[in-house]
Amino acid sequence: MRRLELRKSLLAASIPLAVLGLLAAAPGAQRRPPKTRTDDVKDSYGSVQVADPYRWLEDQKAPETRAWIDEQNRYSESYLHDFPGRDAIRRRVGQLLKVEAIGVPQEHGGRYFFTRRLADQDLPVLYVRKGLSGHDEVLLDPHPLSPDHTTSVVLLDVIADGSLIAYGIRQGGEDELTVKFLDVNTRKELPDVLPRARYQGVAVKNDRSGVFFSRQEKEGPRVFYHAFGADPSKDEKLFGDGYGREKGLGVRLSEDNRWLVMVVSHGSAATKTEIYVRDLAAAAGGPIVPIVNDIEARFSPDIAGDTMYLQTNWQAANGRVLAVDLKNPARDRWKEVVPAGESAIQNVSAVGGRLFVRYLEDVLPRIRIFDPQGKPQGEISFPGIGSASNLRGEWGKDEAFFTFASFLTPMTIYRYDVAKGTQEVWARENVPVASDRYEVKQVRYASKDGTVIPMFLAYRKGLKLDGSNPTLLTGYGGFDLSMTPAFSANAALWVEQGGVYALPSLRGGGEFGEDWHKAGMLEKKQNVFDDFIGAAQWLIHNGYTRPARLVITGGSNGGLLVGAALTQRSDLFAAVVCSYPLLDMLRYHKFLVAGYWVPEYGSADRPDQFPFLYAYSPYQHVKAGTKYPAVLFITGDSDTRVAPLHARKMTALLQASTGSNKPILLHYDTKAGHSRGATPIAKRIDELTDELSFLFAETGTKVHPASEKPAPKKKAA
Numbered sequence: 001m002r003r004l005e006l007r008k009s010l011l012a013a014s015i016p017l018a019v020l021g022l023l024a025a026a027p028g029a030q031r032r033p034p035k036t037r038t039d040d041v042k043d044s045y046g047s048v049q050v051a052d053p054y055r056w057l058e059d060q061k062a063p064e065t066r067a068w069i070d071e072q073n074r075y076s077e078s079y080l081h082d083f084p085g086r087d088a089i090r091r092r093v094g095q096l097l098k099v100e101a102i103g104v105p106q107e108h109g110g111r112y113f114f115t116r117r118l119a120d121q122d123l124p125v126l127y128v129r130k131g132l133s134g135h136d137e138v139l140l141d142p143h144p145l146s147p148d149h150t151t152s153v154v155l156l157d158v159i160a161d162g163s164l165i166a167y168g169i170r171q172g173g174e175d176e177l178t179v180k181f182l183d184v185n186t187r188k189e190l191p192d193v194l195p196r197a198r199y200q201g202v203a204v205k206n207d208r209s210g211v212f213f214s215r216q217e218k219e220g221p222r223v224f225y226h227a228f229g230a231d232p233s234k235d236e237k238l239f240g241d242g243y244g245r246e247k248g249l250g251v252r253l254s255e256d257n258r259w260l261v262m263v264v265s266h267g268s269a270a271t272k273t274e275i276y277v278r279d280l281a282a283a284a285g286g287p288i289v290p291i292v293n294d295i296e297a298r299f300s301p302d303i304a305g306d307t308m309y310l311q312t313n314w315q316a317a318n319g320r321v322l323a324v325d326l327k328n329p330a331r332d333r334w335k336e337v338v339p340a341g342e343s344a345i346q347n348v349s350a351v352g353g354r355l356f357v358r359y360l361e362d363v364l365p366r367i368r369i370f371d372p373q374g375k376p377q378g379e380i381s382f383p384g385i386g387s388a389s390n391l392r393g394e395w396g397k398d399e400a401f402f403t404f405a406s407f408l409t410p411m412t413i414y415r416y417d418v419a420k421g422t423q424e425v426w427a428r429e430n431v432p433v434a435s436d437r438y439e440v441k442q443v444r445y446a447s448k449d450g451t452v453i454p455m456f457l458a459y460r461k462g463l464k465l466d467g468s469n470p471t472l473l474t475g476y477g478g479f480d481l482s483m484t485p486a487f488s489a490n491a492a493l494w495v496e497q498g499g500v501y502a503l504p505s506l507r508g509g510g511e512f513g514e515d516w517h518k519a520g521m522l523e524k525k526q527n528v529f530d531d532f533i534g535a536a537q538w539l540i541h542n543g544y545t546r547p548a549r550l551v552i553t554g555g556s557n558g559g560l561l562v563g564a565a566l567t568q569r570s571d572l573f574a575a576v577v578c579s580y581p582l583l584d585m586l587r588y589h590k591f592l593v594a595g596y597w598v599p600e601y602g603s604a605d606r607p608d609q610f611p612f613l614y615a616y617s618p619y620q621h622v623k624a625g626t627k628y629p630a631v632l633f634i635t636g637d638s639d640t641r642v643a644p645l646h647a648r649k650m651t652a653l654l655q656a657s658t659g660s661n662k663p664i665l666l667h668y669d670t671k672a673g674h675s676r677g678a679t680p681i682a683k684r685i686d687e688l689t690d691e692l693s694f695l696f697a698e699t700g701t702k703v704h705p706a707s708e709k710p711a712p713k714k715k716a717a
Contacts, residue, residue: 031078033655033664034071043586045610050586050620054649058591060637065648072651072666079663083693085703089493090689092705095432096489097681097688102427104392104401104413105129106155109162111184113139113155122149122680126167128184139182140167149680156202157211160255164190166202166211172638173679175593179213181228192228198593198640201251203260212238212260214251216593221249223262239276239288246595254303255394259326261301261308262288267599269479269510269517273299277308277326291329298514304350304372304395309337311348318513319345321357323372337374344513346482351393351400352418356380358390360482363442363454363511367391367402378421384409385440385456387484391416401426405487407458407501408435433492437461440485445538447507448530451519454511455504455535456485457544458495465543470499470699471550473536477506477528478557479600480517490688497696497703500544504535506561522602523612529564536565536572547572549699555579555634556642563618563650570628575662575698577691579634583646585617586610591643619646622653627660630698632691636669644668662698 038053059065103115103124110131115124126140145151150172156179157166163184168177179194179202194202198216201223205211210227222240226232239262240249248265258281264274274293279286292299297314308324321338338348343361350356354377355370365388367380382388386406393400398418405411410429417423440458447453463469472494476483483503491501505511508520508528520528536552539545552573554562559581566576586604588594602609614620631654635647651666658664667690679687696703 031075031663034068034075036068036652036656038656045586045604045614046607048610048614050614052584052587052649054652057648057652058587058643058645060644068652069648069666069668073668076665076667079665083697083703085696085701086689086693088703088705089692089696090685092493092496093489093685093688093692096492097685099429099431101429102413104389104403105426106158106392107394107397107399108158108160111162113158113162113165115155117681122682123152126153126155128162139165139184139187142169145169146171149682156199157204159204159208160206160257164204164208166204168199168202171196173636174638174640176640181211190228192226192232194226194232200249203251203253205253206257212251212253214240214249214262216245220244220247223249223251238278244595245593246598248596255396256305258306259303259308261303263299263301264293268596269481269521269600270298271599272296275299275301275308275310277329279326289329291324291326292331300348302348302350304353307372309348309350309355310334311345313514316340317515318343321345321348321355321370321374337372338370339374344482344510344516346510347390349391349393349400350395351391352398353395354418356391356400358388360484360511363456363482363484363505365404365484380416380423385442385485387486393418405485406435407440407456407485407487407491408433408438408495410487429487431487431492438495439463443538445534447527447534449527451507451527451531453504453506453531453534455502455538457503458485458491458501460495460498463500463544467540467543467546467549469545469549470494470497470696470701471502471539471545472499472553472695473502473504473532473539473550474553474558475504475506475532475535475561476554476556476558477508477520477531477561479508479597480510480514482510484511490692493688493692497701499701500539502535502539502544504531506531521600522609525601525612526616528561529568529616532561532565533569533572536569540572548574549701551575551577551695551699553577553579553695555581557582559583559642559646560585560618564616566628566631567618567621567623568616570626573629575630575632575695577632577634577695578647578650580639580642580644581633581635581646581650582642583617583650584619585613586620588643588646591645592640594643619650619653622650622657624657625659626657628654628658628662628664629660630662630694631664632667632694633665634667634669634691638670 041052041055042049098119100119101117105112105114112129116127117124123142127136128139129136140153142153152170154168156168165182168179176196176198178196181190200214203212212225214223220243223238224235226235250263252261260278262276266272275291276288278288300311302309306326310322313319318340320340323335323337343359347358357368359366369377382404389403391400391402400416403411403413410431413427414423415426439461443455444452494501506528510517552562559578562576562578563581563583582588589598589603604610604613633647633651635644654664
C-alpha cells in the first residue's frame with residue numbers, strides 16, 4: 001500500500017515495512033511496543049506442561065485480536081521515517097520489477113496460451129496467439145476485477161483444440177479459487193461456475209461436455225464430475241470417500257481423454273502415493289482401477305498414449321522411471337525404463353515420443369533424453385549455474401518449452417524441437433542487470449554432524465573477504481523441494497549494493513534424493529537448522545561477513561527455519577525477516593490445511609513425536625532477557641495455508657521477552673497471502689523497498705544509486 005493510502009487509514013493492514021524499525025537511521029530512538037495481555041493457559045503433553053500465554057491471539061476474527069492487529073500496525077507505523085537510501089532502493093526495485101514478463105506457453109490446436117505482464121501493469125494478463133508468429137490477443141485481463149488489483153486469474157486447463165479454457169479467480173493471496181470457463185472462439189463465459197474452494201485439479205473434457213475436478217470438502221478431498229449446463233448440486237461424486245483433510249487428491253485427463261487419473265498424496269511431499277485410473281472409453285466409463293496403492297513410496301505419473309510413466313523413489317532413493325501398460329497394469333508387467341543413478345531425478349516429461357528426465361547433479365540442472373524403452377537420446381545443456389524448469393509439451397507433438405534462470409540472469413524461455421533436437425529462445429525477460437559484473441559460485445561447508453552442505457553465493461566480482469560485507473542468507477529445507485539459483489529482484493539489488501547473497505542446499509530438500517529429504521524431516525528436522533546455522537558460521541569464518549552485517553530471511557517452511565535460527569543462535573544475526581511462518585509447532589497441525597504436513601513434521605498429539613517438536617519449536621524457545629536481533633514478521637488475513645496466528649503470537653512473545661533495543665515488528669496485510677504471485681507489482685515494489693530498507697538499515701549499509709541503467713524497451717516475444 002502506498003504511503004498516501006496509509007495516511008488515510010491506519011486500519012488498512014498493508015503497512016509498508018519501509019524502515020519499520022530503522023533504528024540505525026535514528027540512533028538512540030526507542031519506542032516501546034504495545035503491551036499485550038497474557039492468559040494463564042497451559043497444555044499438558046504427558047508429564048510436560050507447556051504455557052501458551054498468547055492463546056487468545058489465535059482467534060483471528062475476535063474484536064480484541066483485530067484491535068491488537070491495528071495497534072501493532074500503528075506501532076510499526078511509528079517507525080516509518082526517511083531512510084537515506086530508500087528513494088534509491090525504490091527506484092531500483094521499480095526498474096527490476098516493472099519490466100515486461102511472460103509465462104511459459106501451452107500449445108493447443110495451433111493456439112498458444114500464456115500470460116504476459118507489460119511493464120506498466122500490475123498483474124499478468126492471459127493471452128492467446130494463433131500460430132508461432134501470430135497476433136497476440138487478450139483473453140482475460142484481471143485489472144478491472146478489483147480497484148486495488150488484488151484479484152488475479154490463473155489458467156487451469158485448455159482442451160485439445162484450444163476452443164475452451166478453465167480458469168480460476170483468486171482474491172488477494174488466497175489459495176482458494178472460483179473456477180470459470182471461457183469459450184475462446186466467442187469470448188463468452190459458460191454459465192457454469194465452480195464455487196470458491198481449494199481445488200487440486202480441474203480437467204475439462206475435449207468434447208466440451210463437462211469437467212472433472214478435485215475439491216477440498218469439509219471431510220476431505222473428493223473428485224466430482226460436472227456436466228456443463230446441469231445443476232451443480234447434482235454433480236456426481238466419483239472418488240475420495242474415506243480420505244481425510246490430511247490427504248491430497250489430484251485429478252487429470254490424458255491428452256486423448258481416454259484415461260482419467262487420480263493421485264492420492266499422503267501428506268505434502270508425500271511419503272506414500274496412490275494412483276487410480278478409469279478408462280473413459282469403456283462402457284459407462286469403466287471401473288476405477290488401482291495402479292498402486294500399497295507401497296510406501298512416491299509415484300508421479302505422466303501418460304503417453306496407453307502407457308503410464310511413473311517417476312518413483314520406490315527401491316530407488318534418487319528416483320527411477322517405470323512404464324505401466326494401462327490396458328494390463330499388473331505390477332509383474334511393470335518395466336524399468338530409466339534406472340536410478342548417482343543424481344536425483346526431479347521430474348519426467350513425456351513429450352514428442354521421448355522421455356525428458358530432469359536431474360540435479362550436485363544441485364546443477366541437467367535434462368537427459370530417452371526413447372520410450374529407455375535408450376539414451378542425448379541431453380539439453382544449460383549456460384552455467386542456475387535453475388531449469390520442467391520441459392513442457394505433448395506426447396504427439398514435436399514442440400516443447402522450458403526455462404533457465406540464475407540469481408542475476410533473468411528467466412529465458414526456450415522452444416525445443418524434439419524431432420530436430422534444436423532449441424531457440426522464445427522469450428527473454430529484459431531486466432536491466434549487468435550480469436557480467438557479478439560472480440555466482442558454489443561452495444561447500446561442514447554442518448554440525450560433519451555432513452557436507454553445498455551453498456550458492458552471488459556477489460560483485462572483486463569482493464574483499466574482510467568480514468565487512470552485508471550478507472543475506474536464505475533457505476528452505478523441507479518437503480523434498482530443491483532450492484536452486486533463480487532470478488529475484490532482492491538478490492540482484494542486494495549484490496549491486498556490495499552485498500553477498502547466500503543460498504545453502506539444506507537437508508530436508510530434494511537436492512540429493514529422498515535420503516536427503518528424510519535427513520531433514522520428523523525427528524531429524526534439527527539437521528536443517530544446524531545446516532543453516534553452519535552456513536552462517538562458515539560465511540563469518542571465511543571473511544564474507546560478521547554477525548552485525550548478517551541477515552536472514554525465509555518464508556513458510558523457511559519462516560520456521562529462520563524462526564528456529566533466531567531462537568537457537570540469536571547472536572549470529574543483525575536482523576530477521578520471517579514471512580508467513582510456522583512457529584508454534586505444538587499446535588500448527590490444528591489449523592487450516594496444516595494436517596497435510598504431519599508426515600513432514602509430526603504431531604505433538606503423538607507421545608513419540610512430541611519430544612522432537614518441543615525440542616525446536618521456536619515459540620516455545622523464546623527466552624526472556626535474550627538480546628534478540630531486529631525481527632520483522634510478515635503475514636496477512638488472506639494466508640489460507642499457514643495460519644497467521646503463528647506470527648501474531650510470536651510477535652507478542654518476542655516483544656515482551658527481548659532484552660535488546662532492536663524492534664520486533666509485525667507487518668499484517670488484510671489482503672496478502674501465501675500465493676505471492678497474485679500480489680500486484682505496485683504493491684510488491686512497496687514491500688521489497690521497505691523490506692530491503694529495513695535490512696540495509698539494520699546492517700548499517702549505506703545505499704548507493706544503482707549504476708545499471710534501464711534496458712531499452714522491446715517485446716518479450
